[in-house]
Amino acid sequence: MTLELSLNQQPAHARQGSSIGQPLTRRDGFLKVTGAARYAADNHPPGMLYAVLAVSSIARGRVAALDIEAAKAHQGVVEVMTPKNRPALAADPDAKDHPFMFRLDLLQNDQVRYPNQSIAVVIAETLEAATEGAALLSPRYEVLPARVGLDGAESFVPRGVGVGGPAVQHKGDVEAGLKSAKTRIEATYETPAQYHNAMEPHAIVVAWDGDTLSIDTPSQGLAMAQGRIAGLFGIAPENVHIRSPFLGGGFGSKGMISGPQVLGILAARLVGRPVKLVLRREQMYGPVGHRAPTRQTLRMGMDGEGRLTALDHHAKTASSTFDDFFEPAADASHTLYASPAIATSHDAVRLDTGTPLFMRAPGEATGSIALESAIDEAAHACGMDPLEFRLRNYAEVEPMTGKPFSSKALRECYRQAAETFGWASRPLQPRLMRDADGFLTGWGMGTATFPALMFQAEARAVLRADGSGLMETGAQDMGQGAWTAFAQIAADGLGLDIDQVDFRAGSSDLPNAGIAGGSGHTATAGMAIHNAGAAVIARLADLATGNEASPLFGAGNEGVLARGGRLYRRDDESRGESYAEILTRAGLSEIEGHGKGAPDPASQETYAKHAHGAVFAEVKVDPDFGQIRVTRLVGAFAAGRIINPRLVRSQYYGGMIWGVSFALNEEAITDRRSGRIQNANLAEYHVPVNADVPSVEALLVHEDDPHVNALGIKGVGEIGITGTAGAVANAVWHATGVRPRRFPIRIEDLLG
Amino acid sequence: MRDFDYIRPATIPDAIAAAAEPGSAYLAGGTNLLDLMKGGITSPERIVDISRLPELNRIERLDDGGLRIGALVRNADLAYDPAFAKSYPAVAEALLSGASAQLRNAATVGGNLLQRTRCSYFYDTASACNRREPGAGCDALEGENRLHAVLGWSDACIATHPSDFCVPLVALDAVVEIEGKKGRRHVTLEEFHRLPGETPQRENALEPGDLIVAVRLPAEAASFSANARYLKVRERTSYAFAVVSAAAALVVDGGKIRAARLALGGVAAKPWRARTAEAVLLGANANEVTFASAAEAALADASPSGDNAFKIELARRIVVRALMSAQAGTPERLPALPASPFSNIPGARHDA
Numbered sequence A: 001m002t003l004e005l006s007l008n009q010q011p012a013h014a015r016q017g018s019s020i021g022q023p024l025t026r027r028d029g030f031l032k033v034t035g036a037a038r039y040a041a042d043n044h045p046p047g048m049l050y051a052v053l054a055v056s057s058i059a060r061g062r063v064a065a066l067d068i069e070a071a072k073a074h075q076g077v078v079e080v081m082t083p084k085n086r087p088a089l090a091a092d093p094d095a096k097d098h099p100f101m102f103r104l105d106l107l108q109n110d111q112v113r114y115p116n117q118s119i120a121v122v123i124a125e126t127l128e129a130a131t132e133g134a135a136l137l138s139p140r141y142e143v144l145p146a147r148v149g150l151d152g153a154e155s156f157v158p159r160g161v162g163v164g165g166p167a168v169q170h171k172g173d174v175e176a177g178l179k180s181a182k183t184r185i186e187a188t189y190e191t192p193a194q195y196h197n198a199m200e201p202h203a204i205v206v207a208w209d210g211d212t213l214s215i216d217t218p219s220q221g222l223a224m225a226q227g228r229i230a231g232l233f234g235i236a237p238e239n240v241h242i243r244s245p246f247l248g249g250g251f252g253s254k255g256m257i258s259g260p261q262v263l264g265i266l267a268a269r270l271v272g273r274p275v276k277l278v279l280r281r282e283q284m285y286g287p288v289g290h291r292a293p294t295r296q297t298l299r300m301g302m303d304g305e306g307r308l309t310a311l312d313h314h315a316k317t318a319s320s321t322f323d324d325f326f327e328p329a330a331d332a333s334h335t336l337y338a339s340p341a342i343a344t345s346h347d348a349v350r351l352d353t354g355t356p357l358f359m360r361a362p363g364e365a366t367g368s369i370a371l372e373s374a375i376d377e378a379a380h381a382c383g384m385d386p387l388e389f390r391l392r393n394y395a396e397v398e399p400m401t402g403k404p405f406s407s408k409a410l411r412e413c414y415r416q417a418a419e420t421f422g423w424a425s426r427p428l429q430p431r432l433m434r435d436a437d438g439f440l441t442g443w444g445m446g447t448a449t450f451p452a453l454m455f456q457a458e459a460r461a462v463l464r465a466d467g468s469g470l471m472e473t474g475a476q477d478m479g480q481g482a483w484t485a486f487a488q489i490a491a492d493g494l495g496l497d498i499d500q501v502d503f504r505a506g507s508s509d510l511p512n513a514g515i516a517g518g519s520g521h522t523a524t525a526g527m528a529i530h531n532a533g534a535a536v537i538a539r540l541a542d543l544a545t546g547n548e549a550s551p552l553f554g555a556g557n558e559g560v561l562a563r564g565g566r567l568y569r570r571d572d573e574s575r576g577e578s579y580a581e582i583l584t585r586a587g588l589s590e591i592e593g594h595g596k597g598a599p600d601p602a603s604q605e606t607y608a609k610h611a612h613g614a615v616f617a618e619v620k621v622d623p624d625f626g627q628i629r630v631t632r633l634v635g636a637f638a639a640g641r642i643i644n645p646r647l648v649r650s651q652y653y654g655g656m657i658w659g660v661s662f663a664l665n666e667e668a669i670t671d672r673r674s675g676r677i678q679n680a681n682l683a684e685y686h687v688p689v690n691a692d693v694p695s696v697e698a699l700l701v702h703e704d705d706p707h708v709n710a711l712g713i714k715g716v717g718e719i720g721i722t723g724t725a726g727a728v729a730n731a732v733w734h735a736t737g738v739r740p741r742r743f744p745i746r747i748e749d750l751l752g
Numbered sequence B: 001m002r003d004f005d006y007i008r009p010a011t012i013p014d015a016i017a018a019a020a021e022p023g024s025a026y027l028a029g030g031t032n033l034l035d036l037m038k039g040g041i042t043s044p045e046r047i048v049d050i051s052r053l054p055e056l057n058r059i060e061r062l063d064d065g066g067l068r069i070g071a072l073v074r075n076a077d078l079a080y081d082p083a084f085a086k087s088y089p090a091v092a093e094a095l096l097s098g099a100s101a102q103l104r105n106a107a108t109v110g111g112n113l114l115q116r117t118r119c120s121y122f123y124d125t126a127s128a129c130n131r132r133e134p135g136a137g138c139d140a141l142e143g144e145n146r147l148h149a150v151l152g153w154s155d156a157c158i159a160t161h162p163s164d165f166c167v168p169l170v171a172l173d174a175v176v177e178i179e180g181k182k183g184r185r186h187v188t189l190e191e192f193h194r195l196p197g198e199t200p201q202r203e204n205a206l207e208p209g210d211l212i213v214a215v216r217l218p219a220e221a222a223s224f225s226a227n228a229r230y231l232k233v234r235e236r237t238s239y240a241f242a243v244v245s246a247a248a249a250l251v252v253d254g255g256k257i258r259a260a261r262l263a264l265g266g267v268a269a270k271p272w273r274a275r276t277a278e279a280v281l282l283g284a285n286a287n288e289v290t291f292a293s294a295a296e297a298a299l300a301d302a303s304p305s306g307d308n309a310f311k312i313e314l315a316r317r318i319v320v321r322a323l324m325s326a327q328a329g330t331p332e333r334l335p336a337l338p339a340s341p342f343s344n345i346p347g348a349r350h351d352a
Ligand SMILES: Cc1cc2nc3c(=O)[nH]c(=O)nc-3n(C[C@H](O)[C@H](O)[C@H](O)COP(=O)(O)OP(=O)(O)OC[C@H]3O[C@@H](n4cnc5c(N)ncnc54)[C@H](O)[C@@H]3O)c2cc1C
Pocket: A683, B025, B026, B027, B028, B029, B030, B031, B032, B033, B034, B035, B071, B072, B097, B098, B099, B100, B103, B106, B107, B108, B109, B110, B111, B112, B113, B114, B115, B162, B163, B164, B165, B210, B211, B212, B213, B239, B240, B241, B242
């Protein structure tokens, strides 16, 4: 069964023959604002039971006792799943066949390795009964001391960071570069643990039918989730059907299937009935990933003209005690600033937390706030304007590798954003600007960058005898606008008006669209769609050009154009015919074509591929209280071809607001004794509210990139957070003269 | 959530009779109580839903010039009542600086007074907390306590009372009208909340079954309307509890302070009336020097209970600014960012 969605609302604009580049409003917007969009937890199959997790309140030790009798005696409780009766799995949840297979806590034993780890699941007729059943378990523990904080355990150099890059890298001689420098700076910055906090909690509704599984759950990577589940249960992937039409945000935490989601499947297996399991907000602080804390030290040397002679970036971070993910923060120094000597290194500790995972520009965001702060310090040490300093150290080739950039319109980003912001009148020294009300005013900037990644994706295109088209790919819409942007690419790929195209996505029985992550979904699945469209059009052209009855006879495949539901001769556009005519004549009800999206290995070797941007921030700081407000943000970004400027601008706004959040708000406050997070709720885990971002502007800088992919698409999802966080920090320094060295910046840091 | 009885009494006496049974709790807006129940911090056996008792929903002018605010009047309704906001602008400003629009639409006058502390160890049932479980100990003492109390705390408890609304109310001599088994009584708001001492679990003057029926403001409270402000420093521009806040109200005549009211929020287990500071202000010249001495007096007994020494200096500065703003005069219109230090800068377009 595929998901049928009514996404054919009229776009409110005039088009000129192409859907790509048009600022269409979200095609799923109407469903969302009317509440008709069905999220995972909105499903309710007949006979469904509710499953609630019981989670650990200790960070380390073992569960010594659970009062299962009490839970079972509670009215409505059907079953309690513990390590003793949990159905068998075909694979060990602690096995790690490849680096992207993260270890899961699936009640494999009584050990506790972090707070909020699942220790039992209570299944009941109602949510209330299951919740009370979980409370009645009243666990007793054998407690071991928790290892908390970056100094909480012995450090080591991890084998790989991020997706497996080397922990230590260098080019040139950093020490010599520092020695020869005229000016040097060294500074250490700390960033806290952060949690994804998507609005929609991880939720799963599961129904088993023999050995086939029907699942509603939010997923940023349907095929990967399908494969992981199939492996754990020893069933064929095609027996696992996952629907994920909408995600209420993911930010990386829904990239992999998480332990609690699999526990929902196990619970349904155990009771032989459909089950719904939804995480409570506080239960999202542990088993679904987070961003690890970092402590980063940067050393820079500059010659008499303000040119970098050396750049050294060291990051200390943390992973869990039982799995590996290391925030690659120092790698942010590989791509932005030219320097004859660059060294990046990481070390880490193992703490009693859930395993950190990809979160909102993993490595790039954390590294960026430290790097952009240090660059600001370096500019100041050289007596230079921060923009001038950045231009002086502009990288014409990728500094770490020496590769040319596939495209890089960063100079234009700097120029447009600086002009719009009014940067030119900025005084060099800090604490010189006051507004009419006496608030300290500061201006800061940061450079944004994010790699233009591509993964693997497939799509299937169909043209029908009635002249309409169908495009299918299992793409995932996390709110970024996949339903709309991919439909636009599909329309152009099929040479049809967008309203003539059925676009299907969000289901695992469709072709594998890869992962909605790494800001690479539009490029990857977009290319699959584009190629599938080209393939089916080629078949259609074959039918026409090979048939004497067609006005296109003899034109050859290369000699025809597809547009508006018709094929034309390239050399004589007065000669053409409609898709419907071609298919009807051939006696075919429909034809199909397939396409793939993947990075091109040759251009991968040759070029460094990144999106770029420049962000300027104005902050006001109360001189007596240290309370900060970001009164203005202007960003300009160059990210290749823009499929839909309205959606892209929204992505930039969102990214920039996350940047403000990084600099000023987000922090998981961890009790240093218990390891428990003290603000595991959205009242006290702060992110910006509307009043914190009164003015945000995103400029789209034109950029043609012939190398990234045929459509010229880079990613826009995560870049906004980079650059912005540093820009805000630098603006705070410029306002107050106090250099923020730990984030989020606190009132007491500025009280003076 | 534990099973509980749900009772919706039709009259105040019925409500009091129902709630006098042990293990009962009144339900008003539910914005605090339901969170506490879901988190297992409190587990009442019987919920007495007072939210539909009509006689608690009125704002009445009294013959003596005072005002009587029914316990069920919603925070938003009170703040947006034009006559109320005109007479008690600092109270309206405090109300609108609290929580979010959605919460203010649900939260009631009585519930706001009785909201529990935001101390994270109080909410974390795996932690030791004397307030939640008398005698258990206090994990905040050596824990994450940068936002805890600097006045009136004890080794048994260092938590603060989070209400904004209560701060100008206590400054203006508000009185809590309580109905219980033994009839009606009046307790000043200043005496209503208790400091922790050895018994932090005893948070206020209520006895089992006691119902707050109204909050009264005496006639004199309106005499400050031209010079009354509330100022709240917080960690984001809106939708955050106070780090420290202050309500200041003055009557100034010929440069001399004829009457002064000052209270602090976020510093103690109760809204903190700064009477010694008021004594410094009374009769003095209304200027920054006087305000600075008042701030010194207000914080004279303050001491950090943890990593929160900064709050003492911050509180001094907030007192001075709140007094300066009060002296400058109540603004014609309520600011778009109520009680914010940024209430008058450009770009302050949104009230989240
Ligand atoms: C996310 C969040 C942010 C918040 N931010 C702020 C803030 O910035 N500033 C601020 O001041 N507040 C803030 N609050 C707290 C909010 O103001 C209170 O939750 C609210 O005022 C409580 O009112 P209620 O009617 O919902 O009370 P309820 O939750 O119904 O009741 C609270 C308590 O009072 C008792 N009770 C209620 N009415 C009576 C009565 N008439 N007589 C006797 N007992 C009664 C109940 O039994 C219960 O114990 C915030 C709350 C939340 C959830």
